[in-house]
Amino acid sequence: xxxLLEVSGVSVTxxxxxxxxxxxxxxxxxxxxxxxxxxxxGKTTFMDIVTGKTRPDEGRVIWGERSIDLLRLSESDIAKIxxxxxxxxxxxxxxxxVRDNLAMALKNxxxxxxxxxxxxxxxxxxxxxxxxxxxxxxxxxxxxAGALSHGQKQWLEIGMLLAQDPRLLLVDEPAAGMTPAERxxxxxxxxxxxxxxxxxxxxxxxxxxxxxxCRVTVLHEGAVLAEGSLDHVxxxxxxxxxxxxx
Amino acid sequence: MELPRQTAxxxxxxxxxxxxxxxxxxxxMGLLGLFTxxxxxLSEGMGIGLISTNLVKVLGMTLCLCLIAVAMDVVWGYxxxxxxxxxxxxxxxxxxxxxxxxxARTEIVIRDSxxxxxxxxxxxxxxxxxxxxxxxxxxxxxxxxxxxxxxxxPFQLAMxxxxxxxxxxVFGWLAFRSRVTGVYLSILTQAMTLALSLYLFQNDTGxxxxxxxxxxxxxxxxxxxxQSILSVWFFWASAFALGAGYLLFAWLVSxxxxxxxRAIRDNETRVRFLGYNVEGYKLFVFTVTxxxxxxxxxxxxxxxxxxxxxxxxxxxxxxxxxxxxIGGRGRLxxxxxxxxxxxxxxxxxxxxxxxxxxxxxYRIVWTDWWLVLLGLGFVAVTLFFPKGIGGLFDYLxxxx
Numbered sequence: 185x186x187x188l189l190e191v192s193g194v195s196v197t198x199x200x201x202x203x204x205x206x207x208x209x210x211x212x213x214x215x216x217x218x219x220x221x222x223x224x225x226g227k228t229t230f231m232d233i234v235t236g237k238t239r240p241d242e243g244r245v246i247w248g249e250r251s252i253d254l255l256r257l258s259e260s261d262i263a264k265i266x267x268x269x270x271x272x273x274x275x276x277x278x279x280x281x282v283r284d285n286l287a288m289a290l291k292n293x294x295x296x297x298x299x300x301x302x303x304x305x306x307x308x309x310x311x312x313x314x315x316x317x318x319x320x321x322x323x324x325x326x327x328x329a330g331a332l333s334h335g336q337k338q339w340l341e342i343g344m345l346l347a348q349d350p351r352l353l354l355v356d357e358p359a360a361g362m363t364p365a366e367r368x369x370x371x372x373x374x375x376x377x378x379x380x381x382x383x384x385x386x387x388x389x390x391x392x393x394x395x396x397x398c399r400v401t402v403l404h405e406g407a408v409l410a411e412g413s414l415d416h417v418x419x420x421x422x423x424x425x426x427x428x429x430x
Numbered sequence: 431m432e433l434p435r436q437t438a439x440x441x442x443x444x445x446x447x448x449x450x451x452x453x454x455x456x457x458x459m460g461l462l463g464l465f466t467x468x469x470x471x472l473s474e475g476m477g478i479g480l481i482s483t484n485l486v487k488v489l490g491m492t493l494c495l496c497l498i499a500v501a502m503d504v505v506w507g508y509x510x511x512x513x514x515x516x517x518x519x520x521x522x523x524x525x526x527x528x529x530x531x532x533x534a535r536t537e538i539v540i541r542d543s544x545x546x547x548x549x550x551x552x553x554x555x556x557x558x559x560x561x562x563x564x565x566x567x568x569x570x571x572x573x574x575x576x577x578x579x580x581x582x583x584p585f586q587l588a589m590x591x592x593x594x595x596x597x598x599x600v601f602g603w604l605a606f607r608s609r610v611t612g613v614y615l616s617i618l619t620q621a622m623t624l625a626l627s628l629y630l631f632q633n634d635t636g637x638x639x640x641x642x643x644x645x646x647x648x649x650x651x652x653x654x655x656x657q658s659i660l661s662v663w664f665f666w667a668s669a670f671a672l673g674a675g676y677l678l679f680a681w682l683v684s685x686x687x688x689x690x691x692r693a694i695r696d697n698e699t700r701v702r703f704l705g706y707n708v709e710g711y712k713l714f715v716f717t718v719t720x721x722x723x724x725x726x727x728x729x730x731x732x733x734x735x736x737x738x739x740x741x742x743x744x745x746x747x748x749x750x751x752x753x754x755x756i757g758g759r760g761r762l763x764x765x766x767x768x769x770x771x772x773x774x775x776x777x778x779x780x781x782x783x784x785x786x787x788x789x790x791x792y793r794i795v796w797t798d799w800w801l802v803l804l805g806l807g808f809v810a811v812t813l814f815f816p817k818g819i820g821g822l823f824d825y826l827x828x829x830x
Contacts, residue, residue, distance in 0.1 A: 235703060263705030275700045277693045284689045294706050296714045300687045348705065 186249075188213040188382050189267075189352055194233060194243030195406075203229045204240065205406035213351060216378035218393045218414075219386045221403035222427050227386045228272065230403070231354045235269050236262045248351075264294060268350035272357045272386075274337035278330030282321055282340060285329050286312045289344035311347070319343035320369065335366040342373055352382040359392045371395045402427065448684060454823075455680045458763055459673060466669040473665075475658030483658040487733045488777060490665035492770050494730035495753075497672045499769035500762050501719035501726070502750050504679050507759030508688065509715045510695030512612075514747040515601075515619035516723045518626050519594035521742035523724030524731035525630075526593055528643035529577060530586035531732060534650035536560045537581060567641050574636030590728040591721050598720030599713065606709040606716075611698070623744045630739035642738025646731050661733070668729050672766075675722050680762055682718075691715060692760075752804070756811045757818050764820025771819070772807075776800060 187210040196204045204226045211217050219227055232238035234245060236259040245254040247265065254262055263269075276285050290308055293299070304312075316322045319339040324332060329340060338358060345353055355374065359367045367389075374396065377383050387393055393400065393414060400417050402409045404427065410420045417423050449456055469489055472480040481489075498520050505511050540559035544551035551559075561573040579585040605618055633639035649660060682688065691711055693701045698708050731737045750769075757768020778784050779796040787794040796803075815821055 237699075258707070259699075259702040260705050260707045263703050269703050271700070275697055277689075277696055277700075279692060279696060280689060284686075287686060288689050288693060289704055296687070296711050299690055299706075300682070300685070302686045344704070 186212065188215075188248060189234065190244075190246045191230075191234065192244050192246075194240045194245065196229060196233065196238060196240040203406055204233065207243070207403075207407050209401060209408060211352065211382045211384055213382045214378055214380050215382050216375065216396060216398040217382075217384045218396055218398055218400045219384060219403060220388070220390075220393065220400060220427070221409070224405075225403040226406040227403055228356060229406075231269060231356060231386070234262075234354060235259060235267060260294070263348070263350075266349075266351035267354065268345040268348045268352070269354045270338075270341050270345050270356060270358060272360065274334065274341050276329040276332075276337050276340050276344070278328065280329060281326050282316065282329050282332070283312060283325045285340060285344055286315055286347050289347035291347065291349040315343045315347055318346070318373070335362045338362065338366075338370070339373070342370070346377060350381065353377060353384065355383065355385045357386055357388065359387060359389055367392055368395070448681060452680055452684055454761075454763055455677065458676060458766070462669060462673050462676075466666065469665060470662060473658070473662050475656065475660075475662045483661045486658075486661040486665050488774075490661065490668040491730050491733045492773055493665070493668035493672045494726045494733070495773050496766045496769045497668075497675045497726040497729075498723045499750060499753050499757070499765040500672075500676055500679055501722045502754050503757075503759060503762055503765035504683060505715055505719040506751065506754060507761070507765070508683050508695065509691040509712060510698075511712060511716060512616045512751065513619045513716070513719075514616050514744060514751065515623045516719065517746035517750055518623040518742050519598060519720040519723040520727035520730070520746075521626075521737065521739075522594045522597065523590045523727030524737045524741070525637060525643065526586050526589035526724070527728040528646050528731055528737050529580040529589075529637075530583050531646045531648070531650065532564060532643050533560060533577065533580035534583070535645065535648050535653070536563050538650060538653070539563070565638065568633040568639050570634075576636050587728075590724050594724030594727075595717055595721045598717045602713045602716040606712045609709075620744045620747070623742060623747055627739045627742040627744070630742065640738060640740075642736060642741075643731075644736040646737065647733070647735040649732065664729065664733050668733070671725060671729055675726075676762060676766075678722075683762070752808055755818060756808060758820025759818060761818075761820045761823075763823075764818050767819050772804065776804070779803070 190210045192208045194204055194207045195202065203224075207226065207230065209230070219230070221227055229238060233240050234254065236254065236257060239255065246252070247254050247267075252265065254265075257265065277288070280288075287304065287308070290311060292302065292308070312325075313322070316325050319342060321332075321336060321340060321343065324336070329337065332340060338361070342355070342358065345355070358370050358374065362370060371392065374383055374385060378398070385393075385396065387396075397414075399412065400414050401411045402417050402420075402423050404422075409426065410417045410423050418428060469481060469486060471477040473486050474481065474483045475486070498516060502513070502516050505513050505516070537556060537560050540556055540563060541551065544555060544559060557573060558571070561577075562571040565571060565573070601619075601622055605615060610618055629635055630637055631640050637643070647657060647660070649655075652660060683691070690701065690706055694706075694708055694711055702708050749772075753768040753772050754765045755768070756772055757766065758764025779800045782797070784796045786796060811818060817824070
């Protein structure tokens with residue numbers, strides 16, 4: 185399994201605060217990976233760097249077989265290349281229907297003129313129905329996204345992520361604010377997605393991560409503290425000191 | 431027996447027929463057509479004369495203002511760019527057509543007077559005569575470079591589209607690429623408008639400084655026709671332009687494109703992470719609306735008869751935003767209601783048409799109090815009807 189995404193020696197400083205400190209991390213395809221760590225460990229900043237929102241001061245971020253340098257691409261180009269991101273706070277377009285939200289995310293041409301001329305094909309429609317089924321929102325397809333419950337919005341966002349058909353999914357706290365039943369459903373969704381893609385999940389909830397049953401990377405002060413199975417990292421004394429012990 | 435399998439196509443499609451999805455467009459077109467017919471039948475030039483030529487012009491001009499308001503609604507209400515510069519594009523369209531109107535008409539006059547001599551005038555004499563006639567007022571008798579093709583109608587018509595379009599393209603490219611958004615972008619557009627207006631106020635810019643271009647109501651080639659007929663023609667042209675522009679923008683905002691630009695308005699960062707080039711979309715919308723604004727201006731000023739740099743001053747663009755806000759952002763008919771309502775009310779109250787109110791201890795003179803009324807109206811609408819007047823239609827038509 186060769187690496188799909190390879191981050192090496194990345195550092196970034198905000199006003200003198202070193203948010204990411206010589207971080208190196210890699211993920212293969214397919215793979216499910218959980219990233220944990222205390223607040224301020226640099227988890228979200230790491231995602232910002234990969235998706236092009238933040239430019240690091242040094243280091244390299246390399247993508248795919250052709251070793252594309254992600255640091256030279258814009259956010260939209262990075263998304264088009266196959267990296268999808270779900271934000272910590274669910275951000276769906278509340279003013280628009282669930283269907284429109286999904287349609288916007290569907291993997292189609294993204295230029296203004298092609299979008300202007302776009303007419304949904306039978307395939308597009310079927311894909312939207314299929315996604316809605318998968319995220320349990322079939323009944324709500326024509327409702328405003330703003331009328332959904334918090335958990336449903338999280339799912340819609342995951343659905344939009346899947347609609348993009350990315351090779352790497354970066355998922356920031358997908359289970360925040362969900363009921364136990366919803367959490368279980370979310371775990372299933374992510375595990376299923378990870379059969380064919382690379383999925384990286386940031387999460388605080390240990391039970392959730394245990395259910396994901398995957399390799400875990402622990403971040404601390406902007407660098408990797410430990411990596412391995414959940415049992416392995418939870419036995420690590422340093423991890424217990426900085427994260428679990430508190 | 432085997433039941434036919436339900437195919438994906440039988441489920442609710444994303445986009446049925448455009449007009450079926452947008453009944454308000456049909457309503458609008460119907461009402462616009464009816465209004466045009468009524469005004470024509472009542473006009474002085476073609477009908478029973480109940481509506482004076484002057485009023486026909488005011489109504490035609492109002493239709494042009496509705497058109498630019500619709501454009502403003504697309505750029506602001508749908509795409510979230512509060513541009514305080516669209517009246518600059520409107521003015522540039524007016525200047526572009528005004529140059530031809532003024533040049534061609536002056537040329538006719540000059541040829542006429544020179545032709546009375548025994549020797550027919552040379553082209554140079556004509557061109558010098560025209561220049562002296564047009565630019566005498568700013569103390570010059572030379573034709574500025576930008577007037578080189580002013581005698582050509584096709585050229586100046588192309589300028590109506592190209593000048594606002596290119597300015598919007600270059601300005602937008604610089605501003606959006608640097609990710610200037612929100613209030614900073616508004617200030618930037620306002621600065622552009624102010625700079626353009628101040629520039630045009632100078633006498634040596636080749637557009638007659640603060641005198642502006644005048645006599646635009648006289649259309650070369652139709653000088654023999656009375657204004658009562660011409661005014662109806664321009665009214666028709668304005669109504670047609672408004673209808674076509676409305677249709678264009680309604681189509682633009684109805685499908686997935688509309689979905690994307692509304693998403694940009696609500697959360698542009700998120701749209702970027704979906705893989706859309708946000709800057710490209712903004713630039714597209716900004717430029718298309720600027721071009722339509724230019725066309726609206728090119729129809730407006732021949733009816734107004736005169737254009738000067740004061741028309742481009744930032745206050746005009748601010749009024750535009752106020753119309754759209756009062757009418758209702760994010761719905762095209764709202765912009766039309768706002769622009770028509772407020773501008774007609776304004777000309778009624780400030781044109782001496784409205785009776786002043788004597789309170790005994792104080793006399794409300796509308797020419798002084800109109801702006802106060804507008805300001806109060808604006809505050810009231812934003813406080814009590816954030817969706818604007820157009821939002822009241824939501825109570826009539828319940829949406830699922």
